[in-house]
Amino acid sequence: xAYHQPVPPxxxxxxxxxxxxxxxxxxxxxxxxxxxxxxxxxxxLQLSEKGFFAVLLVLGAFGAVSLQKSVxxxxxxIPVSGLYLGLAWGVVGFSVVMLAVGLVNSSMTLSEKGFxxxxxxxxxxxxxxxxxxxxxxxxx
Numbered sequence: 652x653a654y655h656q657p658v659p660p661x662x663x664x665x666x667x668x669x670x671x672x673x674x675x676x677x678x679x680x681x682x683x684x685x686x687x688x689x690x691x692x693x694x695x696l697q698l699s700e701k702g703f704f705a706v707l708l709v710l711g712a713f714g715a716v717s718l719q720k721s722v723x724x725x726x727x728x729i730p731v732s733g734l735y736l737g738l739a740w741g742v743v744g745f746s747v748v749m750l751a752v753g754l755v756n757s758s759m760t761l762s763e764k765g766f767x768x769x770x771x772x773x774x775x776x777x778x779x780x781x782x783x784x785x786x787x788x789x790x791x
Contacts (some may be wrong), residue, residue, distance in 0.1 A: 676780035683774030714742030
């Protein structure tokens with residue numbers, strides 16, 4: 652006899668996000684990206700180091716969006732492969748670990764390192780909120 656996983660009931664309709672939350676999410680995302688970019692622009696780092704940190708920001712943001720979508724899809728009963736979900740978690744984790752390694756090995760002052768860590772974390776949080784808002788707006 653074949654085993655079939657039960658199909659979860661459809662998710663209840665989600666409420667449309669408020670304009671204030673949508674605006675705050677976009678503002679936080681733009682603030683995180685712009686401050687990270689301005690910090691890199693003004694940093695006394697080699698171009699390869701600046702590129703490394705910039706790519707980590709893009710990789711982390713993409714991974715966070717992908718992870719948020721995968722987790723929410725699963726919660727709503729939309730099939731998501733374990734491999735894809737694992738890769739999304741891995742990319743987010745990898746970007747955070749590589750940022751930490753890059754900052755520890757950097758010649759920047761502690762305040763600069765903290766600045767980049769906070770701007771990175773703010774960007775990841777904000778990109779998840781923006782992704783949630785976009786999806787909720789499309790569903791309502």
